Amino acid sequence: MSKLFTNAQQLLAAQGQDLGRTDWLLLTQARINLFAEATGDHQWIHVDPERAATGPFGACIAHGYLTLALANLFMPQLMQFANLAMGVNYGSDRLRFPAPVRVGSRVRGHGEILRVETLGQTLQAVVRISVEIEGSDRPGCVVDTISRYTFNPLEQ
Template sequence: MTDSAVLTAPVSQVGTLEGAAFGPSSWREIGQDDVDVFARLTGDDNPIHVDADAAARSPYGTRIAHGLLTLSFVVPMLREVFSVTGASTGIVYGLNRVRFPAAVPAGARVRIRGQVAEVTEVSGGWQAVLSLTYEVEGNEKPACVAEFVLRYYS
């Protein structure tokens, strides 16, 4: 993580973060075991995720991670590069635009980088919209671009 920028601020200063960039996080592998567990938990057993033979015949040529699995890996990666301290509660309030421009082959590594796109005051705290890009190691096209809406209460 040598080229990483970590953004940390106390909850009282969240209002000053708009426009600030952070990341990238360290690389995190999304292995076939992760894909298989996600498929079992969600019931999404599309062959491009779990069947090596069927996936080999797909446009991807191999098994790929679910887009929603890739999206969910945000928590450990975001913790590395963005944090708000002193909040009594922090929650994911929602997601805005989410796209999956490129597949993540099982076993590939991803990381995130982002920017604080918008900050607004809400009753009892702050709402921050983080514009995140999920990079796939060795691929110019991102695996995912999404806006996460987070709330921090003091």
């Protein structure tokens, strides 16, 4: 269940809020292969199941940046906006890949609003997204995303 924000005051008041978790997503070899095609990263640990089976992870693993990109998939499942003039990704801080994500794993996003600050008519929100791996104590990725949101003025 995503959290709906309809104005700046609601987002400002949500600082420190846990956004919960998304549904599970099965990470398939097909998704990994598509990412390899899109980025040109065809390293065998990602795309060669036979060789990867005898490698250090025992199977193909997702690219770290694929795991990071899932934050963009999970964010709208955690946060929704109405009455928004514009929202943009501004960047990220503190990116880590604590555990490999093996093909066939199920992952989900966990979100926390760390900070919200006012920048003129815009709000900047830092939201930590952890890509959790089912059955693992360590996430596949933890990133503090930075987004900027400008709400339409409220009608009087």
